[in-house]
Amino acid sequence: MKFIKFLLLGIVFGIVMTKSEAVSWYRIQEMFRFQAFHMYGIIGTAVTLGVAGVALIKRFRMRDYHGNPIMFNPKEKSVARYLIGGSIFGLGWALSGACPGPMVVNIGYGYWAMAIVFFFAIVGTYLYGLIKNKLPH
Template identity: 60%
Template sequence: MIKGIKYILTGILFGIIMSKSEAVSWYRIQEMFRFQSFHMYGLIGSAVAIGILITLLIKRYQLKDIKGATITFSDKAWGWKRYLTGGIIFGLGWALTGACPGPIFVLLGQGFPVMLLVIAGALLGTYTYGVIKDRLPH
């Protein structure tokens, strides 16, 4: 029970940060896709930079996960088609809903019950991929 509380608190902190930074705002996302504002590009760029820094620190100091195992990174398969296809599907979902996966839960928590449909669609898409992934060209 105690272990679960830290995850709940982390999720609450994530939601607060997403809300206060306006990363869940449909208007901010629309501005980004129309190249009318730097706000979201700055947020995404900051997240990428922090992710790179943390990854470098994990690799350099051979940090361990919560269970004590060394964190390792494996190389991704090369091939632009799979990433382009996945990016297009992700982008279409983002454009249709106005939110990527993280903010849909924040928006639900802010009182937008329509996000339940988005969550159901995301879960259905993930399940469908799991069912057909062995028949897809990877």
Template identity: 60%
Template structure:
């Protein structure tokens, strides 16, 4: 039953992404050209909502759907790793015209060429898993 609920949530997320034009290559292009606030508004709203939800989870000790405690593990805050990772992510986003969420939304909307991007995103994730321990911290 949970799998069905997760599927419905994913479909709702995809519809929201598509209808809000967050999966639109044109909207992403506008954002990178600094021509429109549309995508910055969506991203800013998501970040703001994430901050509020994280605060509420910590404040009220909200448990996961499985009844387990949700733990927030502090991360290494090395500026260079986030700068380098952000540049790679941004270049991929600009070249593909989609970040991970909208990639799957575009498949669901019938844009088959995005499957090439998904294949290489999965390949890149796999390669990162192989070299992760060898990268500087």
């Protein structure tokens, strides 16, 4: 029962993703073809809210669910690293028509083919975990 608020938040997230059409394969393809602003508006809103959220967390020194302080560690500034990683992520997103959030929402919406995409996202994450120490960071 302690996690019911997280379950409810996930349900609300799924509803918002569905109603905003952010889980629509058509909308995602439309974005990658530069045919519409719809997804760029959603992504821009998410980035803006994320920046504001991080600023509030830092300003008020907020704590996590267990009472630990939320810490933000500085990231290594490497243009090549982010270009390569972003390109791999974007290629997977364009080919599958979904990023991680919409994958799960689409499965819940009844698009069972997304379970294949989700399975391979899990496999890819696992494989990254296996070779992470061998990669330049």
